[in-house]
Amino acid sequence: MDTKDKNTNIDLSSSGVMFPDSSVSPGEIVEVMRPQGGRETVETPPIVAEGGKGQPKKSPTPLQESLRRLWRDKRAVASIGVIIFFILLALIGPPIYQHIGGIYNSPTNGPIGPSKYHNPYWQELTNQDQFISGMYWLGTDDLGRDMLARLMQGVLISLTVAVLVEIVDIVMGVLIGVLAGYYGGWIDQVLARVTDIVFAFPGLLFVILLTGIFGPQADIVFSKIPVIGPNGNARLILVSIALAFVAWPLMARFVRGQTLQLKEQQFVEAARTAGTTDTQIILRHIIPNLLSIVIVASTLDISNTIIGEAGISLLGLGVQPPGSSIGLMIVQGQAMIDSNPWEVLLPSIVLAIIVLAFSFLGDGLNDAFNPRSKD
Amino acid sequence: MVQFLVKRFIGLIFVVVGVTFITFVLGLNAPGDPIRDMLGEHFNKIIYAELRHAYGLDLPWYQQYWNFLVNMFHLNFGYSYKYQGRPVMSILAQGVPVSAELAFWALVLQVAIGVPLGIFSALKANTWIDTTNMGIILVLYSIPVFVLGVFVQVFIVWFDQHTGASWPVSNWGTPWEYSPADLSYKIAPILVFAAGGVAYIARLSRASMLEVLRQDYVRTARAKGLRERAVIYRHALRNALIPLLTVVGLLLGLLVTGAFFIENIFNIPGIGYETIQSISDRDYPVIQATVVLLAVGVVIGNMLADIFYSVADPRIKVQ
Numbered sequence: 001m002d003t004k005d006k007n008t009n010i011d012l013s014s015s016g017v018m019f020p021d022s023s024v025s026p027g028e029i030v031e032v033m034r035p036q037g038g039r040e041t042v043e044t045p046p047i048v049a050e051g052g053k054g055q056p057k058k059s060p061t062p063l064q065e066s067l068r069r070l071w072r073d074k075r076a077v078a079s080i081g082v083i084i085f086f087i088l089l090a091l092i093g094p095p096i097y098q099h100i101g102g103i104y105n106s107p108t109n110g111p112i113g114p115s116k117y118h119n120p121y122w123q124e125l126t127n128q129d130q131f132i133s134g135m136y137w138l139g140t141d142d143l144g145r146d147m148l149a150r151l152m153q154g155v156l157i158s159l160t161v162a163v164l165v166e167i168v169d170i171v172m173g174v175l176i177g178v179l180a181g182y183y184g185g186w187i188d189q190v191l192a193r194v195t196d197i198v199f200a201f202p203g204l205l206f207v208i209l210l211t212g213i214f215g216p217q218a219d220i221v222f223s224k225i226p227v228i229g230p231n232g233n234a235r236l237i238l239v240s241i242a243l244a245f246v247a248w249p250l251m252a253r254f255v256r257g258q259t260l261q262l263k264e265q266q267f268v269e270a271a272r273t274a275g276t277t278d279t280q281i282i283l284r285h286i287i288p289n290l291l292s293i294v295i296v297a298s299t300l301d302i303s304n305t306i307i308g309e310a311g312i313s314l315l316g317l318g319v320q321p322p323g324s325s326i327g328l329m330i331v332q333g334q335a336m337i338d339s340n341p342w343e344v345l346l347p348s349i350v351l352a353i354i355v356l357a358f359s360f361l362g363d364g365l366n367d368a369f370n371p372r373s374k375d
Numbered sequence: 376m377v378q379f380l381v382k383r384f385i386g387l388i389f390v391v392v393g394v395t396f397i398t399f400v401l402g403l404n405a406p407g408d409p410i411r412d413m414l415g416e417h418f419n420k421i422i423y424a425e426l427r428h429a430y431g432l433d434l435p436w437y438q439q440y441w442n443f444l445v446n447m448f449h450l451n452f453g454y455s456y457k458y459q460g461r462p463v464m465s466i467l468a469q470g471v472p473v474s475a476e477l478a479f480w481a482l483v484l485q486v487a488i489g490v491p492l493g494i495f496s497a498l499k500a501n502t503w504i505d506t507t508n509m510g511i512i513l514v515l516y517s518i519p520v521f522v523l524g525v526f527v528q529v530f531i532v533w534f535d536q537h538t539g540a541s542w543p544v545s546n547w548g549t550p551w552e553y554s555p556a557d558l559s560y561k562i563a564p565i566l567v568f569a570a571g572g573v574a575y576i577a578r579l580s581r582a583s584m585l586e587v588l589r590q591d592y593v594r595t596a597r598a599k600g601l602r603e604r605a606v607i608y609r610h611a612l613r614n615a616l617i618p619l620l621t622v623v624g625l626l627l628g629l630l631v632t633g634a635f636f637i638e639n640i641f642n643i644p645g646i647g648y649e650t651i652q653s654i655s656d657r658d659y660p661v662i663q664a665t666v667v668l669l670a671v672g673v674v675i676g677n678m679l680a681d682i683f684y685s686v687a688d689p690r691i692k693v694q
Binding site for chain 1: 386389393394397405406407513517521532628629632635636639650651655673
């Protein structure tokens with residue numbers, strides 16, 4: 001393989017191998033590697049975008065090409081809109097909502113402002129199970145708490161857990177995947193065995209096991225951290241750790257596969273010939289080229305994570321009362337399904353929308369970055 | 376073939392040991408002292424020591440793990456902490472038939488609906504039928520099972536209130552019996568439970584069928600003048616179904632985790648429901664037993680699927 005590669009150095013580029021976004025200026029490389037007419041084509045592993053087939057100078061980079069394809073995918077663009085809406089809702093919704101509304105003369109609590117009755121924890125026991133109104137935009141639950149406030153809190157929880165899990169997922173997955181793919185050896189062996197176990201073992205079962213056994217302990221330990229506080233969110237740390245633990249092997253396997261392909265590429269070969277150290281090759285040539293696969297895989301995993309957190313909270317193992325999570329809202333609303341089905345429908349619909357948005361976006365990203373994978 | 380089986384079996388042992396070890400270590404390090412919880416504040420030290428001995432908790436951890444493994448092979452998962460003296464197996468024995476029934480019918484529906492749906496979509500590829508079909512399937516596939524369950528329950532409540540019917544929202548009839556009363560309990564959860572897998576299988580069989588339709592032997596069959604039906608049923612379909620065997624394991628995993636949600640949403644007294652109960656009771660042996668049983672079940676299912684796969688398609692060799 002090696003000698004053949006060296007002899008056919010130029011021709012290789014005619015098979016369209018390009019790197020989407022590396023720190024090496026792409027323009028220069030295209031210049032050097034532009035096919036001279038393709039005397040001999042060499043099979044190379046399918047790797048990245050098709051965009052680089054030696055077009056005239058101002059051709060867009062494969063990344064731009066991918067983004068353009070994504071932009072044309074209406075479903076994916078709509079999903080981005082939905083996701084941004086929910087992010088904004090979770091982040092800036094609560095402070096705004098707590099300033100909207102007049103003074104309410106509560107029979108039990110006296111005159112209170114919106115900062116009270118639009119607080120997700122505030123129980124207005126004379127206003128239980130109310131439907132949508134000017135005061136409670138999305139009604140109240142069975143303890144007289146504002147549903148919109150609780151929903152925004154729940155969405156914030158979902159997104160926070162998703163971000164935490166994806167950070168761990170990406171860091172661990174990329175680190176171990178690259179090392180396993182690049183160096184092989186024992187890291188590769190260990191990764192293979194670990195992924196075997198994780199794939200064989202239904203992931204949520206492990207999360208249920210871990211949160212079930214250590215949940216009460218986590219309540220005590222983590223609720224002392226000021227950011228988390230005593231409102232029942234402490235177990236989320238445990239839930240996030242558990243979800244990340246079952247998520248990263250898949251990412252590592254993807255990254256490993258991609259690294260194995262990249263390792264054989266001409267530009268890596270060239271870098272090595274030029275005396276670049278392994279660390280430099282990994283940092284400057286391999287990792288930047290993992291961008292697309294990592295983005296696609298982590299977007300698709302976000303929906304799993306959000307479902308996971310909601311599900312775990314629904315089983316009573318995640319967020320504890322009086323905290324709010326979409327899963328917890330679903331169980332609490334389920335008790336009122338006969339008299340006020342809205343309480344269970346609202347969080348269910350919102351969860352479905354968020355999950356669908358991330359799935360659609362993930363699919364769209366996949367089509368945009370790997371146009372050949374479409375059938 | 377023998378080599379393949381041996382390799383598979385070694386892999387199986389590795390995974391089983393890994394799973395049991397993780398489960399065991401988590402149980403061993405569980406917070407609190409179960410025996411103290413059992414005895415309450417003021418306890419007799421002798422009884423405490425006797426109980427510890429009876430549960431085998433006075434042994435060093437490796438001996439405990441060894442006993443755990445040996446007992447597991449005899450399907451003995453020790454005794455419940457909550458119901459003293461009651462074997463874990465007798466607790467699980469109540470839930471297993473219910474969960475097995477639920478999973479069985481869900482699996483049957485998944486294959487019976489998912490495969491034809493996917494094949495049909497593939498034959499109509501890129502028409503509006505295919506697009507709508509796949510759109511619905513993508514939604515079913517993405518929406519979590521408990522959300523789907525809630526939607527169905529809300530529908531049932533609405534239906535009951537508007538027609539005066541008494542279609543039950545939750546609970547389960549007698550396991551493996553199908554009188555009208557039993558069916559009224561079972562239909563909704565089984566349908567909901569099956570939905571995700573139907574979508575999954577449909578997507579996969581569509582992709583697999585499309586792949587097969589591109590193959591040379593299909594072109595050859597057409598070229599020699601076979602009727603389209605013969606091409607599809609005799610040449611394409613059979614080959615398209617083979618790769619579906621590999622997802623059996625994944626489906627089992629889906630069924631196992633789905634069972635927790637569906638049983639808790641619909642109040643079905645299956646193994647998932649029992650596990651969640653034992654978690655709130657801190658009855659660790661029951662939790663460990665469920666996890667090990669389910670995980671080993673999934674692993675064995677995976678292995679069987681692999682074996683079937685290699686029998687169905689001899690080109691497949693284990694790597």
